[in-house]
Amino acid sequence: MEKNILEYVKEVRGLLAGQELLGAQTARAAALQEKLEDQSLVVSVIGQFKRGKSCLVNALLGEDILPTGIVPITSAATKMRYGKPSCCVRFFNGVVKPVSEDQLGAYINEQQNPGNALGVESVDMTAEADFLKDGLTLVDTPGIGSYHKNNTDAAYAFIRESDAVVFLLSVDSPINEIEIDILRNTKEYAAKFFFAVNKIDTIGEADRKAYVSYCKSLLGMLMGADDVALFPISALTGEGLDALKTELNVNLRAKVREILEESARLKLKDVCGSALSQIELYWKVLLMPPAQLKGCLTDFKNYLAALPEETAKTVHELEADRDIIIPGLEETLKVKLNEYKMGLSGRVTEVFGMDYHYELPELREGDPTQTGAENRGSWRLASELGREYLEETARLAEELGRTIDEVLMYRESDTVAVVNRIYTLNKLTRTLKRIRRILEGTEEENPAPSTHPIKMTDLCP
Numbered sequence: 001m002e003k004n005i006l007e008y009v010k011e012v013r014g015l016l017a018g019q020e021l022l023g024a025q026t027a028r029a030a031a032l033q034e035k036l037e038d039q040s041l042v043v044s045v046i047g048q049f050k051r052g053k054s055c056l057v058n059a060l061l062g063e064d065i066l067p068t069g070i071v072p073i074t075s076a077a078t079k080m081r082y083g084k085p086s087c088c089v090r091f092f093n094g095v096v097k098p099v100s101e102d103q104l105g106a107y108i109n110e111q112q113n114p115g116n117a118l119g120v121e122s123v124d125m126t127a128e129a130d131f132l133k134d135g136l137t138l139v140d141t142p143g144i145g146s147y148h149k150n151n152t153d154a155a156y157a158f159i160r161e162s163d164a165v166v167f168l169l170s171v172d173s174p175i176n177e178i179e180i181d182i183l184r185n186t187k188e189y190a191a192k193f194f195f196a197v198n199k200i201d202t203i204g205e206a207d208r209k210a211y212v213s214y215c216k217s218l219l220g221m222l223m224g225a226d227d228v229a230l231f232p233i234s235a236l237t238g239e240g241l242d243a244l245k246t247e248l249n250v251n252l253r254a255k256v257r258e259i260l261e262e263s264a265r266l267k268l269k270d271v272c273g274s275a276l277s278q279i280e281l282y283w284k285v286l287l288m289p290p291a292q293l294k295g296c297l298t299d300f301k302n303y304l305a306a307l308p309e310e311t312a313k314t315v316h317e318l319e320a321d322r323d324i325i326i327p328g329l330e331e332t333l334k335v336k337l338n339e340y341k342m343g344l345s346g347r348v349t350e351v352f353g354m355d356y357h358y359e360l361p362e363l364r365e366g367d368p369t370q371t372g373a374e375n376r377g378s379w380r381l382a383s384e385l386g387r388e389y390l391e392e393t394a395r396l397a398e399e400l401g402r403t404i405d406e407v408l409m410y411r412e413s414d415t416v417a418v419v420n421r422i423y424t425l426n427k428l429t430r431t432l433k434r435i436r437r438i439l440e441g442t443e444e445e446n447p448a449p450s451t452h453p454i455k456m457t458d459l460c461p
């Protein structure tokens with residue numbers, strides 16, 4: 001590609017910005033730009049459940065930081081970066097809670113947090129381990145394929161963010177269908193693979209050799225490569241770890257820029273694909289039989305109309321309608337506001353089948369600028385905070401109702417506005433498809449610019 005990948009990321013971000021229904025893709029393009037500018041590389045340890053991923057992360061760091069165990073355990077991704085030891089749990093509703101290392105299990109162990117009832121999105125940890133130097137993020141992901149489907153989903157969600165992966169097998173079994181699936185999926189997002197087979201301390205030399213030779217040829221076939229390096233290791237005894245570490249130093253740490261660029265290309269291709277699918281969903285809604293569309297809209301409007309009563313109830317239950325001071329109320333209402341936004345997007349998906357994205361502000365527990373008695377704001381009257389919450393939720397609902405009317409061109413009396421919207425959308429579709437083809441290497445850059453005037457076909461999906 002002539003243009004560098006950062007320029008394409010910026011172009012896609014610019015194209016998507018301001019498109020009401022493409023907020024999630026815009027946010028991903030923005031995150032990709034930040035990642036490339038910061039040159040921050042994410043390497044994840046992935047694999048089927050119980051292969052020894054958490055043990056391997058501990059071994060690479062040289063510290064027993066992560067909980068490990070015999071039964072399905074890890075239920076959320078833990079991102080490790082270099083820094084003074086610290087640990088924060090990140091929840092789906094935007095709350096970020098500092099916890100001590102020994103509390104970690106309560107959030108990321110399937111047994112202590114079954115089905116992820118606490119809504120943990122991921123954990124951010126810092127440790128002063130040499131392996132994490134040079135801005136590397138090492139991630140322990142949940143195991144894939146166990147009875148606990150939420151762990152599989154959490155792992156797959158994180159794989160999308162990985163630039164490189166250490167794919168961990170174990171001598172317990174040769175590569176199976178689940179692992180082949182993981183590999184196929186990961187190839188869509190990660191630019192570099194390192195393969196290791198764990199628990200070699202449990203078998204003899206002859207079995208090791210047979211295992212490695214069998215899996216190496218299978219992996220070669222799956223990766224479309226003549227030769228794939230497969231590192232036999234024991235995360236428990238440390239055997240073979242030095243060879244794996246050397247490989248990671250030579251082919252990961254020393255090649256950050258190269259890996260990031262390739263990973264950004266894969267991820268940007270996915271962002272374009274996801275924006276195109278969302279546009280397709282949007283067309284499906286627009287082309288619904290009018291009576292059906294009207295039914296959906298009525299459904300949605302009824303939902304919005306019922307919200308003020310619900311939010312008033314919340315305020316009342318929290319006693320936020322009284323002239324008293326309630327410590328921590330401001331923080332509670334901020335969390336409720338994030339959850340309110342999550343409810344709105346969920347409902348759009350439910351009724352129309354499309355995504356609707358809200359940026360959720362991060363809410364740090366224990367941060368004096370946001371919470372706690374030191375915060376002057378928290379001494380405000382509950383009634384005032386409650387009123388603000390009611391106003392803000394009403395504004396969000398009204399804004400969403402208007403956006404939905406606009407994007408679905410409902411009750412739009414101005415024909416020019418309708419034509420413009422369709423034309424812009426079709427132009428965006430064509431541009432995204434072209435960029436995706438360039439990223440795939442199936443189209444040349446800089447074709448002669450089109451000079452044709454607007455045709456009827458520009459106005460149809």
Ligand SMILES: Nc1nc2c(ncn2[C@@H]2O[C@H](COP(=O)(O)OP(=O)(O)OP(=O)(O)O)[C@@H](O)[C@H]2O)c(=O)[nH]1
Pocket residue numbers: 048049050051052053054055056067068069070071072073074075141142143144198199200201202233234235236237
């Ligand atoms: N013998 C032996 N056992 C190991 C080795 N590595 C891990 N184990 C054991 O395998 C079990 C699972 O280890 P974990 O590190 O928790 O595995 P995991 O892949 O993180 O598990 P999930 O997160 O639940 O998918 C534990 O009982 C470990 O002690 C190893 O190299 N040799």
Ligand SMILES: [Mg+2]
Pocket residue numbers: 053054055067068073074140141142143
């Ligand atoms: Mg684990």
